[in-house]
Amino acid sequence: MVVSESQPVIRPDRKTDRAALFDVCVRTGYLGGDARGRHPDDDLLPTIFLAPYLDLEPELAFVADDGAQAVGYVVGTADTEAFVRRLRAEYLPTVADRFPAPPDPPVTETDGLLALLHRPEHMLHPAFAAHPAHLHIDLLPGHQRRGLGRALMAGFLGTLAARGVAGVHLTMVTANTAARAFYDRLGFRELPPADPVVTHLARSTGPLEDH
Template sequence: MPLLRAATTDDLATLESICVLTGDDGADASGTYDQPELLAHHWASPHLAADPSLCTIVVDDDGPVGYLVATADTVAFEAWCERMWWPPLRDRYPLQAPRRDRDQQLVDLMHAPDRTPASVTDAYPAHLHINLLPRAQGLGLGRALIERLVDQLRDRGVAGVHLGVSGTNPRAIAFYEHVGFVRVTTEDDGGIVMGMRLR
């Protein structure tokens, strides 16, 4: 049975790799982008840099197979990203460089990040991202990762946690509903924000 362990900053390359290998609604996104590391720059790596204590790695006999990354305070995290995370990446990925459309969408988002609305963060201030390679799916690891995070967040007195999921990923939506998340809102791009109250 795979084991869960606390992540460290040494796990950065592992997180980036798994993020790419699951970045297309759970499938490998490597061929979908010229620079697939852009996915991790948005949805994995900054969390490990900002608060590794809320990040967990899943390891089986053959190595890392998944992770959960999170922040307890989305508003503070987004402010930290604006100060610390995005500036060097904006220099590395200038808006005007030629690139394919899907890469450009992620670079555009890097230069003008979305802010999570107060209608979400007031009730669900924390957020998470979770990814498991196919060989680690269906083993109860997703639930175990979320339960571990919920315990950590409750210890910090956090009122709720949210996540975003693609509207074209019904399997993921069903999983999150099964473990206690409810639909909070639907975004303009069809993504769904789901939340779980913790107190």
């Protein structure tokens, strides 16, 4: 699907996209801005929030391609409970040596992220039961506000709806107010549990409308 003649193309992920997608993840990884150098290994964020989805559910990975490379993506799962089981059994063993478990409780910001990787059960909560799918979406700042995020989301939601998945949720850093405004426009609404650091949002997989 082409957004317009001057806009990137929205297409399925390809294996050759991985380096570019990792770059997008890191360059949008701190409140929507650049996280390069924030952690000892720049691959930490994509290892947690991107690669598991590319590996385990590549059919739900969509890319915004500017003609040269990927400049944005949406990834996710149709079934969070099943995804957590597969992440622990299939994905975590492939990265645990490079990214070992942190102290308990975590001490640093990096430790806190490593805890998310090693304890994927944090993604499970009864409040998400009606919205079993979840997603992550990122777009380089220079390509935002052009309708690409909406187009990525439309493709992802449409795929979920075709599978009979009724609802999707996401978790975002509360301080990222620009992202919250984007999700509000797409019809996402806040869910419990309340948390001062992260916000949980959800919506149906129905068509996007202006809000």
